[in-house]
Amino acid sequence: MNNGYVNHPGYPLETLLIIVLLEDYFLRTGNADFVKMVYWELRQGLKKLLKQIYPRGPSFVELEETSNGEIQSLDTAVASYACCRSLLKLSKLLDDPEMKGFLGDLMEYYQKRFLRDWYSKKHGVFYDYFRGREKVIGYFFIQLFPLFFRIVDERIARTVFENLKKVGLICDDGLLHSIHDDPKDGFYMGKSHKVWWIANAMLKKCVKEYDLNYDLERLDERFIDDVENEGMPHVPPEIVGNPTGCFAQTWSALYWVV
Structure with a gap:
């Protein structure tokens, strides 16, 4: 542009x-x-x-x-x-x-x-997208975008955060990409139920900004273990055919500096 x-x-x-x-x-x-x-x-x-x-x-x-x-x-x-x-x-x-x-x-x-x-008052989370007149709650990691950019107050932030924990989008491993049964092959490569560290960077910032209930110490330990011992396998590879190659590993560094 x-x-x-x-x-x-x-x-x-x-x-x-x-x-x-x-x-x-x-x-x-x-x-x-x-x-x-x-x-x-x-x-x-x-x-x-x-x-x-x-x-x-x-x-x-x-x-x-x-x-x-x-x-x-x-x-x-x-x-x-x-x-x-x-x-x-x-x-x-x-x-x-x-x-x-x-x-x-x-x-x-x-x-x-x-x-x-x-915002859906009934479900206490955000609509993930509009498709024409239809409003869809899909439970993707973008649920935390309004918190990450601080456009909601503490009450709504806490409500959304706790409800995402209840449905499993936020778990012990962090913020899942999504909780869908998406295809396991092709370009999209079955990303549901996987964790991006860029998403966990969002999670970490939201927890700190709104003082939310989540064990960041454990997540920090997981990040260090991924970096030092695992080659960050929790970031789905975007380079098809190269299981250890992923441009998202650069994004993942944000986790440590937020």
């Missing part, structure tokens, strides 16, 4: 989160010149994406049911909310009145409607 053009409109998640990284970079470095340069490159493309309040496109969850380009998924919805929040802060910092007006109205919508749209 650049200069108002979205090159991959079916995959909005990573694009939306770029601005969140940019805000974090500024908070850590104070490098306003770099932020200003990147911001003006990104603003039109992000504005184009955010004209659809919950952009459509495949979820970060790589399963067939979330691969449809018309799906509206929880992770992308959270990314939109987080993008709007970060972009609004930067638009004020860089004195961009046009974006401030657009984003102010959008932020007000998210603050009033996000939980109403995505």
Whole structure:
């Protein structure tokens, strides 16, 4: 995405989160010149994406049911909310009145409607995706996205966390990818009931941020054992035919620094 053009409109998640990284970079470095340069490159493309309040496109969850380009998924919805929040802060910092007006109205919508749209009071968890008018609870690891990006209060965070423990998505090994009976071969490679350490990094941050009831000490020990003794087998290999190769091992390093 650049200069108002979205090159991959079916995959909005990573694009939306770029601005969140940019805000974090500024908070850590104070490098306003770099932020200003990147911001003006990104603003039109992000504005184009955010004209659809919950952009459509495949979820970060790589399963067939979330691969449809018309799906509206929880992770992308959270990314939109987080993008709007970060972009609004930067638009004020860089004195961009046009974006401030657009984003102010959008932020007000998210603050009033996000939980109403995505949170199931009946089940005490989030809907994982919308398929047309149908709202689906699929129990994927993206259930923790609203907690990870701190867009829910402590009461809802605790409710969701405890309910995910009850259904088994959160277990002693951490946060499972999903609890589906997905196919065991092909590109998606039977990811349900497996653990990504990137997901456990999300879990760890949520536990610390909201002071949730979970034994992180045990999980830390498991991580060290995986790194030193097991070659991290709990990260499903993404390189087909190479059982020890996985680009997600780089993501997994996040577990130790959150």
